[in-house]
Amino acid sequence: MKRRFVIVASGLALSLLLSLSLVVHDVRAADSAGPPVATPPRNALSLQLISIVNSGVNVQYDRLMAPNFSFGPSLGFRKSGGADIDVLESNFGIESRYWLIGREPFSRFDGRAMVGPYVSARIDFGITRDTQNGHVLGTQMSVAEGVALGMRFVIVRRFEVTPSAGFGLRTDFDPRGRLAPFWRGELGRFALLAGVMF
Amino acid sequence: MGRSFSARVALAIACSATLLAPACGDSYVEHAKVSYDPRFGDSTIMDIYGPTGDGPFPAVLMIHGGSWSGGNRTEYSDPAKRLARSGYVAASIEYRLTPAGKYPVDVQDCLCALAFLRLHASEYHVDPARVAAWGYSAGGHLVSIIGAAADEPTHTPDCPAAGGAPVAPPAAVIAGAAPEDFRGWDWASDYLGGHESERPEIYVRASPITHVRPGMPPFLFINGDADLIVPPDMARRMRDAMVASGNDASVLVITGGGHLVNTNKTGAWDVELADLTPEAWVAAIAFLDRTVGRRP
Numbered sequence: 001m002k003r004r005f006v007i008v009a010s011g012l013a014l015s016l017l018l019s020l021s022l023v024v025h026d027v028r029a030a031d032s033a034g035p036p037v038a039t040p041p042r043n044a045l046s047l048q049l050i051s052i053v054n055s056g057v058n059v060q061y062d063r064l065m066a067p068n069f070s071f072g073p074s075l076g077f078r079k080s081g082g083a084d085i086d087v088l089e090s091n092f093g094i095e096s097r098y099w100l101i102g103r104e105p106f107s108r109f110d111g112r113a114m115v116g117p118y119v120s121a122r123i124d125f126g127i128t129r130d131t132q133n134g135h136v137l138g139t140q141m142s143v144a145e146g147v148a149l150g151m152r153f154v155i156v157r158r159f160e161v162t163p164s165a166g167f168g169l170r171t172d173f174d175p176r177g178r179l180a181p182f183w184r185g186e187l188g189r190f191a192l193l194a195g196v197m198f
Numbered sequence: 199m200g201r202s203f204s205a206r207v208a209l210a211i212a213c214s215a216t217l218l219a220p221a222c223g224d225s226y227v228e229h230a231k232v233s234y235d236p237r238f239g240d241s242t243i244m245d246i247y248g249p250t251g252d253g254p255f256p257a258v259l260m261i262h263g264g265s266w267s268g269g270n271r272t273e274y275s276d277p278a279k280r281l282a283r284s285g286y287v288a289a290s291i292e293y294r295l296t297p298a299g300k301y302p303v304d305v306q307d308c309l310c311a312l313a314f315l316r317l318h319a320s321e322y323h324v325d326p327a328r329v330a331a332w333g334y335s336a337g338g339h340l341v342s343i344i345g346a347a348a349d350e351p352t353h354t355p356d357c358p359a360a361g362g363a364p365v366a367p368p369a370a371v372i373a374g375a376a377p378e379d380f381r382g383w384d385w386a387s388d389y390l391g392g393h394e395s396e397r398p399e400i401y402v403r404a405s406p407i408t409h410v411r412p413g414m415p416p417f418l419f420i421n422g423d424a425d426l427i428v429p430p431d432m433a434r435r436m437r438d439a440m441v442a443s444g445n446d447a448s449v450l451v452i453t454g455g456g457h458l459v460n461t462n463k464t465g466a467w468d469v470e471l472a473d474l475t476p477e478a479w480v481a482a483i484a485f486l487d488r489t490v491g492r493r494p
Contacts (some may be wrong), residue, residue, distance in 0.1 A: 048464065048466065050454075050461060050466060050467055051461065051464075051466075053454070054453050054454030054461040055453045055454070056453075056454075056461070058464055074464065076464060078453070078461070079453065080451075080452055080453035080454075080455075080477055081450055081451060081452075081453070081477065082451055082453065083430075083434065083437075083448075083449040083450065083451040084437070084448035084449050084450070085448060085449070085450040085477075085481050087450075087452075087453075087477040087480075089476070089477070091464055093464055124464055126464075126476070128476040128477050128480060129480070130450075130477055130480040130481050130484070132448065132481075132484075137480055137481055137484035138480040138481075138483065138484050139480065140476045140477075140479060140480050142476055144462075144464075170462075172476050172479065174483075178284070178483060178487075179280065179284050179479065179483050180280050180283030180284045181280075181283075182276070182277075182280045182479065183276070184276070184470070184474070186462075186468050186469070186470070187469055188459075188467075188468065188469035189462070189466050189467070189468055190466055190467040190468075191464070191466035191467075
């Protein structure tokens with residue numbers, strides 16, 4: 001079951017990336033004629049690669065709102081457990097990024113773009129639900145804030161890879177009040193996104 | 199604890215958004231540095247956190263990890279406080295570490311702490327019949343071995359709290375990333391006083407899985423499926439052996455979980471123990487509520 005989920009999630013993710021790349025290629029065919037690309041893309045759609053190898057899918061959208069500033073939501077699901085206890089998690093987050101210089105070595109964008117090093121702040125809302133033999137063991141909700149330092153590389157045309165590292169604070173709480181709230185400092189938070197800019 | 203759902207969400211966001219977050223939430227009572235065996239000074243102390251009120255409350259003995267050679271009781275301070283706010287007395291203990299605390303000395307210390315908590319139950323508002331144990335890594339091994347083999351003669355502590363008698367096992371066990379079988383696993387030669395070829399009988403006796411039999415307390419195992427130090431197969435084999443003997447045992451495997459790093463909801467990696475992830479907390483509190491119960 002878990003393997004099938006990973007295969008389906010990976011297939012969907014790859015299909016999404018391929019489709020987007022074809023769209024981008026068609027719409028911006030002229031871009032490939034020669035450097036530099038005239039208009040830096042104002043959008044990016046990325047997948048969290050770590051989640052894909054861990055029975056999850058997490059998609060993040062990024063929209064350039066000002067020359068140095070982008071903003072966007074993310075949505076994700078993750079399946080865990082699988083021995084005696086099954087776990088389903090979902091997450092909605094919002095991240096804002098400040099692009100420090102707007103350039104990086106491999107892109108051909110003319111002018112500043114959502115590339116290169118950035119600092120970000122994000123907030124995430126998540127729900128975790130455990131079940132055992134079809135019986136719901138409980139639910140936990142989380143609110144997590146964090147800051148990160150990352151770097152977006154454009155590797156081929158508009159395909160991007162964005163590693164980041166950061167830290168934050170997470171509050172877990174039980175919506176039914178069964179468990180008292182719990183605060184965790186997340187001292188090491190590592191992410192690896194890959195996607196397409198358009 | 200009687201807040202509405204929306205009030206809890208608002209409170210969580212407000213608390214989460216400030217570094218003063220620990221000031222939010224229900225209160226608890228703390229007894230710091232309580233000695234359970236005065237002979238060994240600060241090596242055998244515990245911090246006890248409990249709910250406000252007279253109880254008696256169910257309790258959880260919390261045993262930290264650190265390869266039997268490191269770590270300390272503060273690793274479980276925050277989880278213990280959470281349990282205290284949730285209706286459990288939680289005692290996070292120190293125990294003697296290697297080289298002084300080689301097997302079975304640390305097992306004796308843990309059983310001594312358990313005996314102390316029961317002996318002083320009225321003082322700390324504990325129900326002595328409802329004391330569980332929770333540990334991670336080396337602490338997972340220790341809670342497993344006191345759950346499976348408390349009556350093994352070499353495990354009997356000689357501390358005043360135990361009075362020289364065997365100590366009854368905990369009423370329930372949560373074992374996170376616990377080495378359940380030392381045979382063929384070469385990470386514990388310092389702890390066990392030599393390699394398996396040199397001390398095969400110690401490797402057998404120190405392995406919880408070799409003590410499985412009917413009548414054991416319920417176990418919940420929590421493991422990461424990408425844990426390269428303590429593979430989750432150990433927990434699965436222990437669970438299978440326990441269930442085959444008519445015991446209550448279940449496994450929560452954290453997908454993508456390592457020994458010290460786990461995947462969070464956003465798909466990123468966090469430095470965190472598997473037994474403190476949100477999914478582990480949900481499973482753990484459900485297990486504790488079912489086995490040792492909460493506020494009467």
